[in-house]
Amino acid sequence: MTDRIRFLLDGTIHEIGPVDPTKTALELLRYDLGRTGSKEGCAEGDCGACTVVVGELVADRIVWRPINACILFVPMLDGRALLTVESLGTPQAPHPIQQAMVDRHGSQCGFCTPGIVMSLYARSIMGAGDAPLNDALAGNLCRCTGYGPILAAARDVPPQPRDDAETIAALRALRRDAPLDLSFDDPLAGAARRWIAPRTVDQLARCLMDHPEAQIVAGATDVGLWVTKAHRVLPVVVHVGDVAELGQIDDGDAEVRIGAGARYADAQAVLARLHPSLDELVRRIGGVQVRNVGTIGGNIANGSPVGDMPPVLIALGARLVLRRGDARRELPLQDYFLDYGKQDRRPSEFIEAVIVPRPPPGRIVHVSKLSKRFDSDISALCGAFAVDVDGGIVTGARIAFGGMAGIPRRAPACEAALVGSAWTRETMERAARALPDDFQPLSDVRGSAAYRLRAAGALLTRMWLQATGGQGAHDLMAMEAIDG
Numbered sequence: 001m002t003d004r005i006r007f008l009l010d011g012t013i014h015e016i017g018p019v020d021p022t023k024t025a026l027e028l029l030r031y032d033l034g035r036t037g038s039k040e041g042c043a044e045g046d047c048g049a050c051t052v053v054v055g056e057l058v059a060d061r062i063v064w065r066p067i068n069a070c071i072l073f074v075p076m077l078d079g080r081a082l083l084t085v086e087s088l089g090t091p092q093a094p095h096p097i098q099q100a101m102v103d104r105h106g107s108q109c110g111f112c113t114p115g116i117v118m119s120l121y122a123r124s125i126m127g128a129g130d131a132p133l134n135d136a137l138a139g140n141l142c143r144c145t146g147y148g149p150i151l152a153a154a155r156d157v158p159p160q161p162r163d164d165a166e167t168i169a170a171l172r173a174l175r176r177d178a179p180l181d182l183s184f185d186d187p188l189a190g191a192a193r194r195w196i197a198p199r200t201v202d203q204l205a206r207c208l209m210d211h212p213e214a215q216i217v218a219g220a221t222d223v224g225l226w227v228t229k230a231h232r233v234l235p236v237v238v239h240v241g242d243v244a245e246l247g248q249i250d251d252g253d254a255e256v257r258i259g260a261g262a263r264y265a266d267a268q269a270v271l272a273r274l275h276p277s278l279d280e281l282v283r284r285i286g287g288v289q290v291r292n293v294g295t296i297g298g299n300i301a302n303g304s305p306v307g308d309m310p311p312v313l314i315a316l317g318a319r320l321v322l323r324r325g326d327a328r329r330e331l332p333l334q335d336y337f338l339d340y341g342k343q344d345r346r347p348s349e350f351i352e353a354v355i356v357p358r359p360p361p362g363r364i365v366h367v368s369k370l371s372k373r374f375d376s377d378i379s380a381l382c383g384a385f386a387v388d389v390d391g392g393i394v395t396g397a398r399i400a401f402g403g404m405a406g407i408p409r410r411a412p413a414c415e416a417a418l419v420g421s422a423w424t425r426e427t428m429e430r431a432a433r434a435l436p437d438d439f440q441p442l443s444d445v446r447g448s449a450a451y452r453l454r455a456a457g458a459l460l461t462r463m464w465l466q467a468t469g470g471q472g473a474h475d476l477m478a479m480e481a482i483d484g
């Protein structure tokens, strides 16, 4: 057991402790280290004002990612390298990105500016690939300037690869083979709190057997908000983010095995190869900062009725691998969700992986997310469809929705209305009329019950229109404007 963690800040080893395990990296920076450049706008991962860049060793190189410090717990920095806006330049000698923001008038009140600079810095050192600039900045909100000047500044900045040789050597020296077992005497709770971060999946399994009461944390993009917004105290945390095996993805011919700890950013390309519509779906989950830490396993395990991955994974016939100690069991994903807030997971059990069968050639796969904002918004409704058609007749249908019930689930009446019927628009409309037999959705801030039912039916027709040549799909999207 220890009360210290170690990480690199601007290349220098920082040893911190004793430290509250659920203190955020933003609190550490602003209140303990005096680095007030990173701002707190929302404290829930939405605005990007707190964006920092975190580097970690992946094989022999370092991967730098923009991350929201406001929902990043301090022990998640252990063994990693941290860069903040103060790492880049000074008022007298600004970094080229900072200078470009000045030259292009990309800053007014300045509150969002450090976060935007850090997002652009990460992009400039990692290479942008094919990702559009808008995607790189979708997790950074500016309420003053308007995005034109910011985008102009971003376009002025050429790629600037770093020489990371020294950082890589320093990070190697910080590597741990044994679990990080951090203890903190909490004066408010009057008890010790713990953060345990196993390194291997076997260590994780043993650790959860020893601590069935522990709160599992992966990327903390959900759990972080329990602390910053709901002020929950987590006595024992088991962090799965340092278990390399849990992040592995096997892109097989017949099926894809995605480790529960795989982050969206790492899984996106493989999911896109399963079907291109998954690429678009993942691109709309949070901003880059959220996708850099948020995991597929976390999205499933949290059991949210509006999580974006479960509907499409259910439609594709995915199975979960659950592990408790040395015992593993496989479960169809659709059976994991029992009721609102209730999943088929036993004490000490964790999700090890999700296995997704590759759709056979010819299967129609389609997923549509409807949200009030295109980027970085939670779904009002998410529909996923996997349909087989043979000789003009629907021979199989797996249809799943999020946002229509207390859990993500299939639509059996709608599926029954499709299977055996002609592959026509009339069949889609008849199947849509069966949806009220499957779902009695809620009205909430994201959409009314009537909107949800109507839009779910419209998504069926959108799927049909796109599969049969796309005619009229745009008219349909216009029709789907959220009616509140």
Ligand SMILES: Cc1cc2nc3c(=O)[nH]c(=O)nc-3n(C[C@H](O)[C@H](O)[C@H](O)COP(=O)(O)OP(=O)(O)OC[C@H]3O[C@@H](n4cnc5c(N)ncnc54)[C@H](O)[C@@H]3O)c2cc1C
Residues within 6 Å of the ligand: 044, 045, 046, 215, 216, 217, 218, 219, 220, 221, 222, 223, 224, 240, 260, 261, 284, 285, 286, 287, 290, 293, 294, 295, 296, 297, 298, 299, 300, 301, 302, 306, 307, 308, 309, 349, 350, 351, 352, 376, 377, 378, 379
């Ligand atoms: C700004 C913002 C935008 C977001 N946008 C979207 C969005 O568009 N669509 C969407 O679906 N979600 C969205 N989310 C929610 C969140 O990012 C996802 O649900 C994410 O996948 C959670 O993963 P995580 O690794 O961060 O989970 P964590 O927060 O670490 O954990 C979430 C839950 O899963 C459990 N858990 C994690 N891993 C395991 C495991 N291996 N075994 C068992 N239990 C486990 C934890 O105990 C916890 O109960 C957003 C969040 C934020 C902050």
Ligand code: FES
Residues within 6 Å of the ligand: 039, 040, 041, 042, 043, 044, 045, 046, 047, 048, 049, 050, 051, 068, 069, 070, 071
């Ligand atoms: S303060 Fe808004 S994302 Fe962190």
Ligand code: FES
Residues within 6 Å of the ligand: 106, 107, 108, 109, 110, 111, 112, 113, 141, 142, 143, 144, 145
């Ligand atoms: S400059 Fe004020 S929020 Fe962006």
